[in-house]
Amino acid sequence: MNYVAVFPRKKLFGLTKKSKKCIRNVKETNVTKLKRTKNKMKGILRMIQNLQKQQTKLLAMVRITNSAANHVKILLQHQKTGKRIGRKVTTTKKAIIGHPKQRKT
Incomplete structure:
Protein backbone atom coordinates (compact mmCIF):
# COMPACT_ATOMS: atom_id res chain seq x y z
CA MET A 1 0.00 0.00 0.00
CA ASN A 2 1.23 3.46 -0.78
CA TYR A 3 0.61 6.05 1.88
CA VAL A 4 -0.07 9.50 0.55
CA ALA A 5 0.25 11.32 3.85
CA VAL A 6 3.53 11.97 5.62
CA PHE A 7 3.97 9.73 8.62
CA PRO A 8 6.61 10.70 11.13
CA ARG A 9 6.87 7.24 12.67
CA LYS A 10 6.97 5.47 9.31
CA LYS A 11 4.06 3.29 10.23
CA LEU A 12 0.34 3.62 10.11
CA PHE A 13 -1.85 1.76 12.56
CA GLY A 14 1.00 -0.60 13.44
CA LEU A 15 1.48 -1.60 9.82
CA THR A 16 5.07 -2.75 9.99
CA LYS A 17 6.43 -5.91 8.39
CA LYS A 18 6.22 -7.72 11.71
CA SER A 19 2.57 -6.98 12.31
CA LYS A 20 1.73 -7.86 8.72
CA LYS A 21 3.18 -11.28 9.48
CA CYS A 22 1.10 -11.38 12.66
CA ILE A 23 -2.00 -10.65 10.62
CA ARG A 24 -1.18 -13.55 8.32
CA ASN A 25 -0.58 -15.97 11.18
CA VAL A 26 -3.92 -15.48 12.91
CA LYS A 27 -6.09 -18.59 13.22
CA GLU A 28 -8.96 -19.15 10.82
CA THR A 29 -11.57 -18.54 13.52
CA ASN A 30 -10.54 -14.92 13.66
CA VAL A 31 -10.83 -14.32 9.94
CA THR A 32 -14.06 -12.32 10.12
CA LYS A 33 -12.70 -10.11 12.86
CA LEU A 34 -9.48 -9.74 10.92
CA LYS A 35 -11.40 -8.63 7.83
CA ARG A 36 -13.18 -6.05 9.93
CA THR A 37 -9.93 -4.56 11.21
CA LYS A 38 -8.39 -4.64 7.75
CA ASN A 39 -11.38 -2.74 6.42
CA LYS A 40 -11.00 -0.20 9.20
CA MET A 41 -7.36 0.28 8.27
CA LYS A 42 -8.38 0.81 4.67
CA GLY A 43 -10.98 3.32 5.83
CA ILE A 44 -8.40 5.23 7.83
CA LEU A 45 -6.06 5.31 4.85
CA ARG A 46 -8.85 6.50 2.60
CA MET A 47 -9.79 9.21 5.06
CA ILE A 48 -6.22 10.50 5.23
CA GLN A 49 -5.83 10.35 1.47
CA ASN A 50 -9.04 12.32 0.93
CA LEU A 51 -7.87 14.98 3.35
CA GLN A 52 -4.53 15.05 1.57
CA LYS A 53 -6.28 15.79 -1.72
CA GLN A 54 -8.05 18.76 -0.15
CA GLN A 55 -4.94 20.24 1.43
CA THR A 56 -1.53 20.05 -0.15
CA LYS A 57 0.64 19.20 2.84
CA LEU A 58 -0.76 17.09 5.62
CA LEU A 59 1.00 15.63 8.59
CA LYS A 93 -12.17 -4.84 21.66
CA LYS A 94 -10.08 -7.89 20.90
CA ALA A 95 -7.51 -6.35 18.63
CA ILE A 96 -5.64 -8.38 16.09
CA ILE A 97 -3.03 -5.86 15.10
CA GLY A 98 0.11 -5.65 17.17
CA HIS A 99 2.71 -7.92 18.65
CA PRO A 100 1.45 -11.50 19.12
CA LYS A 101 2.27 -11.49 22.84
CA GLN A 102 0.31 -8.30 23.43
CA ARG A 103 -2.55 -9.44 21.25
CA LYS A 104 -5.72 -10.56 23.00
CA THR A 105 -7.35 -13.29 20.93
Missing part, protein backbone atom coordinates in the same frame (compact mmCIF):
# COMPACT_ATOMS: atom_id res chain seq x y z
CA ALA A 60 -0.64 12.58 10.07
CA MET A 61 0.28 10.99 13.35
CA VAL A 62 -1.13 7.73 14.46
CA ARG A 63 -1.06 6.99 18.15
CA ILE A 64 -1.88 3.59 19.56
CA THR A 65 -3.00 4.36 23.08
CA ASN A 66 -2.74 0.91 24.59
CA SER A 67 -0.73 -2.23 24.01
CA ALA A 68 -3.62 -4.27 22.63
CA ALA A 69 -4.10 -1.57 19.99
CA ASN A 70 -7.84 -1.52 20.49
CA HIS A 71 -7.86 2.22 20.85
CA VAL A 72 -6.25 4.16 18.06
CA LYS A 73 -6.02 7.91 17.83
CA ILE A 74 -5.30 9.72 14.63
CA LEU A 75 -4.06 13.26 14.70
CA LEU A 76 -4.16 15.05 11.39
CA GLN A 77 -2.39 18.35 11.21
CA HIS A 78 -1.89 20.76 8.35
CA GLN A 79 1.81 21.45 7.98
CA LYS A 80 1.60 25.11 6.97
CA THR A 81 -1.28 26.40 9.07
CA GLY A 82 -0.92 23.93 11.94
CA LYS A 83 -4.68 23.43 11.93
CA ARG A 84 -5.75 20.18 13.52
CA ILE A 85 -8.19 17.81 11.98
CA GLY A 86 -8.58 15.29 14.76
CA ARG A 87 -10.19 11.92 14.25
CA LYS A 88 -10.49 9.06 16.65
CA VAL A 89 -10.83 5.52 15.42
CA THR A 90 -11.31 2.45 17.58
CA THR A 91 -10.91 -1.13 16.48
CA THR A 92 -12.69 -4.13 17.96
Whole structure:
Protein backbone atom coordinates (compact mmCIF):
# COMPACT_ATOMS: atom_id res chain seq x y z
CA MET A 1 0.00 0.00 0.00
CA ASN A 2 1.23 3.46 -0.78
CA TYR A 3 0.61 6.05 1.88
CA VAL A 4 -0.07 9.50 0.55
CA ALA A 5 0.25 11.32 3.85
CA VAL A 6 3.53 11.97 5.62
CA PHE A 7 3.97 9.73 8.62
CA PRO A 8 6.61 10.70 11.13
CA ARG A 9 6.87 7.24 12.67
CA LYS A 10 6.97 5.47 9.31
CA LYS A 11 4.06 3.29 10.23
CA LEU A 12 0.34 3.62 10.11
CA PHE A 13 -1.85 1.76 12.56
CA GLY A 14 1.00 -0.60 13.44
CA LEU A 15 1.48 -1.60 9.82
CA THR A 16 5.07 -2.75 9.99
CA LYS A 17 6.43 -5.91 8.39
CA LYS A 18 6.22 -7.72 11.71
CA SER A 19 2.57 -6.98 12.31
CA LYS A 20 1.73 -7.86 8.72
CA LYS A 21 3.18 -11.28 9.48
CA CYS A 22 1.10 -11.38 12.66
CA ILE A 23 -2.00 -10.65 10.62
CA ARG A 24 -1.18 -13.55 8.32
CA ASN A 25 -0.58 -15.97 11.18
CA VAL A 26 -3.92 -15.48 12.91
CA LYS A 27 -6.09 -18.59 13.22
CA GLU A 28 -8.96 -19.15 10.82
CA THR A 29 -11.57 -18.54 13.52
CA ASN A 30 -10.54 -14.92 13.66
CA VAL A 31 -10.83 -14.32 9.94
CA THR A 32 -14.06 -12.32 10.12
CA LYS A 33 -12.70 -10.11 12.86
CA LEU A 34 -9.48 -9.74 10.92
CA LYS A 35 -11.40 -8.63 7.83
CA ARG A 36 -13.18 -6.05 9.93
CA THR A 37 -9.93 -4.56 11.21
CA LYS A 38 -8.39 -4.64 7.75
CA ASN A 39 -11.38 -2.74 6.42
CA LYS A 40 -11.00 -0.20 9.20
CA MET A 41 -7.36 0.28 8.27
CA LYS A 42 -8.38 0.81 4.67
CA GLY A 43 -10.98 3.32 5.83
CA ILE A 44 -8.40 5.23 7.83
CA LEU A 45 -6.06 5.31 4.85
CA ARG A 46 -8.85 6.50 2.60
CA MET A 47 -9.79 9.21 5.06
CA ILE A 48 -6.22 10.50 5.23
CA GLN A 49 -5.83 10.35 1.47
CA ASN A 50 -9.04 12.32 0.93
CA LEU A 51 -7.87 14.98 3.35
CA GLN A 52 -4.53 15.05 1.57
CA LYS A 53 -6.28 15.79 -1.72
CA GLN A 54 -8.05 18.76 -0.15
CA GLN A 55 -4.94 20.24 1.43
CA THR A 56 -1.53 20.05 -0.15
CA LYS A 57 0.64 19.20 2.84
CA LEU A 58 -0.76 17.09 5.62
CA LEU A 59 1.00 15.63 8.59
CA ALA A 60 -0.64 12.58 10.07
CA MET A 61 0.28 10.99 13.35
CA VAL A 62 -1.13 7.73 14.46
CA ARG A 63 -1.06 6.99 18.15
CA ILE A 64 -1.88 3.59 19.56
CA THR A 65 -3.00 4.36 23.08
CA ASN A 66 -2.74 0.91 24.59
CA SER A 67 -0.73 -2.23 24.01
CA ALA A 68 -3.62 -4.27 22.63
CA ALA A 69 -4.10 -1.57 19.99
CA ASN A 70 -7.84 -1.52 20.49
CA HIS A 71 -7.86 2.22 20.85
CA VAL A 72 -6.25 4.16 18.06
CA LYS A 73 -6.02 7.91 17.83
CA ILE A 74 -5.30 9.72 14.63
CA LEU A 75 -4.06 13.26 14.70
CA LEU A 76 -4.16 15.05 11.39
CA GLN A 77 -2.39 18.35 11.21
CA HIS A 78 -1.89 20.76 8.35
CA GLN A 79 1.81 21.45 7.98
CA LYS A 80 1.60 25.11 6.97
CA THR A 81 -1.28 26.40 9.07
CA GLY A 82 -0.92 23.93 11.94
CA LYS A 83 -4.68 23.43 11.93
CA ARG A 84 -5.75 20.18 13.52
CA ILE A 85 -8.19 17.81 11.98
CA GLY A 86 -8.58 15.29 14.76
CA ARG A 87 -10.19 11.92 14.25
CA LYS A 88 -10.49 9.06 16.65
CA VAL A 89 -10.83 5.52 15.42
CA THR A 90 -11.31 2.45 17.58
CA THR A 91 -10.91 -1.13 16.48
CA THR A 92 -12.69 -4.13 17.96
CA LYS A 93 -12.17 -4.84 21.66
CA LYS A 94 -10.08 -7.89 20.90
CA ALA A 95 -7.51 -6.35 18.63
CA ILE A 96 -5.64 -8.38 16.09
CA ILE A 97 -3.03 -5.86 15.10
CA GLY A 98 0.11 -5.65 17.17
CA HIS A 99 2.71 -7.92 18.65
CA PRO A 100 1.45 -11.50 19.12
CA LYS A 101 2.27 -11.49 22.84
CA GLN A 102 0.31 -8.30 23.43
CA ARG A 103 -2.55 -9.44 21.25
CA LYS A 104 -5.72 -10.56 23.00
CA THR A 105 -7.35 -13.29 20.93
